[in-house]
Amino acid sequence: MDIDEVLVGTVSHILQYHNEVYKTNFKFQDIKDYDFWKLWGGTKEEAIKKVYGFYASSHFKELKPFPEAIESINILRKEHELIIVTARQADIKEATYNWINAYFPNSFSAIHFADDYEQIMGKKYKRKSSICEDSGIELMLEDHPNCALECANCGINTILFSKAWNAALSHEKIIRTNSWPEALGAVKQLSQNL
Numbered sequence: 001m002d003i004d005e006v007l008v009g010t011v012s013h014i015l016q017y018h019n020e021v022y023k024t025n026f027k028f029q030d031i032k033d034y035d036f037w038k039l040w041g042g043t044k045e046e047a048i049k050k051v052y053g054f055y056a057s058s059h060f061k062e063l064k065p066f067p068e069a070i071e072s073i074n075i076l077r078k079e080h081e082l083i084i085v086t087a088r089q090a091d092i093k094e095a096t097y098n099w100i101n102a103y104f105p106n107s108f109s110a111i112h113f114a115d116d117y118e119q120i121m122g123k124k125y126k127r128k129s130s131i132c133e134d135s136g137i138e139l140m141l142e143d144h145p146n147c148a149l150e151c152a153n154c155g156i157n158t159i160l161f162s163k164a165w166n167a168a169l170s171h172e173k174i175i176r177t178n179s180w181p182e183a184l185g186a187v188k189q190l191s192q193n194l
Contacts, residue, residue, distance in 0.1 A: 001141035002128075003086045003096070006161055017059040018050060033165045035146060055092050061134060068180035076095070077107045079193070084111040085131045087144065102183060110135065123192045129154045130187045139190055145169045159186045 005011040012038070018040065030039055037047035054060050076082060088096055090113050100108060112131045127168055129150035131145045132140055140158045142148040151158045154172035160174050161183070174194040177183040 001084060002143060002147070003084060003100075005143040005163060006141050007073075008063050008065045010063060010185065013059045013063055014051065014054050017054040017057050020059075021053065021057075022050070029164065031163075052091070055095070060095070063099065066180065072180040072184050073104050073107050076187060080187070082108045083135055083137055083180060084127050085114065085135075085137070085140065086106050086111065087114045087128065089113065089115045101150065106154075118169060121155065129156065132156050139187065141187075148174055157190050159183050 001007070011031055013026045014036070015028060015031070018024055019026055022040075024040070026039060032039075035044075035047075036051065037044050040047055040050065073082065084100065086096065093113060096113075097111065100111060104178055112129045112135065114126055114131060127150055128140070128142075128147045131137075132151055133154055133156070138156060139182075140148070140151045140156050141161070142151065142158055143161040143163050143166060145160075145168075148158045148160045148166065149169060149171060152171040155173065158174045160169065160176050162176050162178050175186045
């Protein structure tokens, strides 16, 4: 499963950081995709620098998981092996491990970092779908439309947390959810067929 916007509402905190530091007034509903530079203006490189500024800020250090995520992970880990596949960068591995261990101790057997900024900058990177295939993951919980579609196209059932940036996505291997309770129901339903 993914971390950002699945376990924690990172985007709203990135916007709070951006508004505070750059004196803007963006709202969560302004985000239509993960290409922040399209909203903020400037280049991809400038947007990446801003996100790294967020990583160094108290906004990142104070992220708290969705309460329903904590409850749901506690339920899921009793019956399933849970693995994280995140687009986060290697630069924040330690902070990510610490955060996961603080809020979800002993819940995940592995954490894989896809580092999507490598893709954005046109460099070689490992797709989340490839990580899922290599790890034997049969079910992915995701919010990013490209990652969800890649997983679905590889035959991986995907539970997609509905967000404005993935509203247009549809695929026979994708089940949409609006909440963690709905996601738990979808996991149960799909698990019976795996």
